[in-house]
Amino acid sequence: MSMIPPRISGGDALVRALVAHGTELVFGIPGTHNLGVYRALAEQGVKHVTSRHEQGAGFAADGYARVTGKPGICLTTSGPAVLNAMTAVTQSYSDSVPVLLISPGMPLHHPGRGNGTLHEVRHQSAALEAAIGYSIRVHSVAEIPLAVAQAFAHMTSGRPRPAHLEIPLDLIDTVDRVSDVPPVLVAHPPADAVTVAAAVRRLNSAERPGFIVGGGAKGAAEELTTLAERLGAPVVSTANGKGTFSERHPLSIGAGLHLKAVADFVAECDVVVATGTELASTDLWHGPLKFAGDLIRIDVDPAQMITNALPDYRLVGDAQATVAALNQRLGNGKPGEEAAQRAERWQRLFRKHARAQGAAWLPLVETVQDVLAPGAIIAGDSAMACYYGTLSNLLLERPASFLYPTGFGSLGYGLPAAIGAKLGSPDRQVVALHGDGGVMFTLPELTTAAQERLALPVIVCDNGGYGEIRREMVERGDPVHGVNLPGVDFAKVAKALNCHGVTVSTQDKLATALRKAFTADRPTVIHVVGDLAGS
Incomplete structure (x- = not known):
């Protein structure tokens, strides 16, 4: 009945x-x-x-x-x-x-x-x-x-x-x-077996393999690590893929496809495995990558599979299931010392380029790196400190460790995203990282974080306005107009919004403030001024 x-x-x-x-x-x-x-x-x-x-x-x-x-x-x-x-x-x-x-x-x-x-x-x-x-x-x-x-x-x-x-x-x-409708159980199948087998044959013959790991690969972290180790393949990650392949792993080159070192690395590979990435211009600031060898693409979206780059092997399927299928067929590889040396060479070149581009933010990045615990999360805004500084210079080692508004490029993302991240993963350290321009878009969310009593450091790097747009105006030879913003005392604003607030101008003071913020009874705004804030 x-x-x-x-x-x-x-x-x-x-x-x-x-x-x-x-x-x-x-x-x-x-x-x-x-x-x-x-x-x-x-x-x-x-x-x-x-x-x-x-x-x-x-x-x-x-x-x-x-x-x-x-x-x-x-x-x-x-x-x-x-x-x-x-x-x-x-x-x-x-x-x-x-x-x-x-x-x-x-x-x-x-x-x-x-x-x-x-x-x-x-x-x-x-x-x-x-x-x-x-x-x-x-x-x-x-x-x-x-x-x-x-x-x-x-x-x-x-x-x-x-x-x-x-x-x-x-x-x-x-x-x-009203009748209840139970949740639909969704399967996440791998790519078809014939294409997987063909890709495995190509990987078995590869002499200079390489990996590109995107945000769509977050669920395949363990499987990708196993596959890279079996092939001795160096790995580079996109902004949204950052941390999926631990950046402390010897095979990790780094995160950020925009550096010249990445273009050179891809051109040197005879096979590239790109997993869960659009290969879009928001990651590739200086134009498309040129794949001199074969491209094996793994993506759950059939339309994306042929967008921005046409692969030689099209593995349409769930990243975790598909990489697991590759591992199952590939067996145990035994990469030699030459593979490790190759990875180290590309890692050195990548970090040289990353440090050169992010030089102004290195004091900030190095200080944050020293304080962070394993598994920490950076929720960044579309800010110079993020895309020039932390993206390619801060080492992270877990999936979903770098929350960043890559494609749409919204300002104001970092602080509220950090609130959501901290409530979703209360046992992980979470840091919001902003510029002084972008943080104003969602600054009232400090009261949300305070209401939830979140031990959340909110770092505001103050370079006096919209620094990236200012830089582009100068580069074009245009008048610098509409980008310089009057100074805001963010520490005082924080206290007015029931948060802690402190202004720092040295690495030691930043480190002290950050350590204290992780154990505080409410959010802490750390207003970074002077050379430490970048320019």
């Missing part, structure tokens, strides 16, 4: 479905149109973190998703709120991060041309669909569990991407009979 489904509200149906899919934490801001969802969150015991701006909530959900591997949840109200979060989820789309943005929409039978309802946006769902490729608007309370299951299936199958779920505001408090 089948049971009659219970009568529950749309808000209850949503939260029940989220809990069924493993949701334990939601980032967001309550509003007039989503109060029924907040009632259900409280009644069903789901932790909620209140951000100070919806963009901060979206970035926090992104940071949480990157370190946990589970979809991050961002809940907003309609209209300006969901559009505020749109930048964050577009960043998630760009970097292949599963974030579910949930918002109310206009009522079910809202007039097509509008009538001035609060937070009214024409075609709100269509706007999100255009930005991130997936938005669904439900049309009944009973449909909500199905829509949640479909969104999770979308986010967790194939290439991870964000999704948007819109619930007409009048359905949130409407009561109807």
